[in-house]
Amino acid sequence: IDEIEALSSIYGEDWCVVDEDEKIYCIKIGDCLDQPKWSLCLQVILPPGYPAAEPPIYQLNAPWLRGQDYVQLANSLEEIYLQNLGESIIYLWVEKIREVLIEKAQSSGPEPDIKKTTEEADEADGDDFLLEYQPIQEDPIQMLNCLASESQEGDEELPPIHHGNPITDRRSTFQAHLAPVVTPRQVKRVLEKLYENKKIASATHNIYAYRIFCEDKQTFLQDCEDDGETAAGGRLLHLMQILNVQNVLVVVSRWYGGILLGPDRFKHINNCARSVLVE
Structure with missing residues (x-):
């Protein structure tokens, strides 16, 4: 007090x-x-x-x-x-x-670079539950190429991918996907595999975070991606840090349903991720 x-x-x-x-x-x-x-x-x-x-x-x-x-x-x-x-x-x-x-x-000279998120932007076809398939605007896989190229282990096995139960609120749907990973190359492979699924690739946002424990350096290799949903990737990574999980990649897909959810969308992203991690 x-x-x-x-x-x-x-x-x-x-x-x-x-x-x-x-x-x-x-x-x-x-x-x-x-x-x-x-x-x-x-x-x-x-x-x-x-x-x-x-x-x-x-x-x-x-x-x-x-x-x-x-x-x-x-x-x-x-x-x-x-x-x-x-x-x-x-x-x-x-x-x-x-x-x-x-x-x-x-x-910094210029103003902060503020990229409009889907919730802040006008949605042209908000009434359609699934948008037409379109390529991800900023391909997150590109960001992993240089890290993955450092891994000398050749073509690593694709880890098993577990899909959590979807949560729907006011016509927006959220679903988490989880895979065990031990190298950036495996993160890249899992993301590529997920984006082969037309429904996942058409999600309004595919937010992800991963944490890999490096035994030799006793440190974590970790990163996250918002995919247009401001700060959602950082929140997801923070949840993983609080739960102290390691060697795992979590992706949360969101299909926007035309109705703004405000802060509730972050609650659903975290709840999806938490459920799939606890399972």
Whole structure:
């Protein structure tokens, strides 16, 4: 309670109470310029065990924040938590995020590159449940080519692919697909195999994340892809980090049904992924 009162007085109108009973709060953070170019919204839920035994549950929301930017920022926040176990950390998180935004403002000339997501864009044929088959605009497989080429093991076996149960809400459908992987080449092969399926290839978004544990270096090789659904890949990877899963690729396909779902779409993406991981 003392922490919340302090944060409220420090950040004033940038601090917002979303739900007092559930301890859900939101803070808008900018880069400190007179006309901020870079800003994002940090939403936190303080669980009953915070700060003594549990970390805050958080979301980072900004149109420009996706892929590697999201992963790097999330990793920074988790490091702060681990360095300050048992202590109140929201202020440290906010100032770390502000530091990153100021660095971006100082190092970049143009405005943030904001790619419209499907939910923000006008949908021409929103009433059709399945869009006509069309190639993925930014082929995620291209991104894996250089990593996969480093693997010297030739044509590796295609891992088994497990398909989770679909979730449908207001005519949007979400389905997760999972495969065990130990090399980037296997990630590439699984993605290629999935995109051979005309229905999966026609999904509005195919969001994915993978984590591979490298025994020799004792580190994780991990990456994620939003496929146009801003920050969804980073959230998916964050879920995998929380569940401490390794040597696995998760892909969540979403077929947009013409009705905006707002934040619920992230809940469905995570629930799909969680179900398939637990199975």
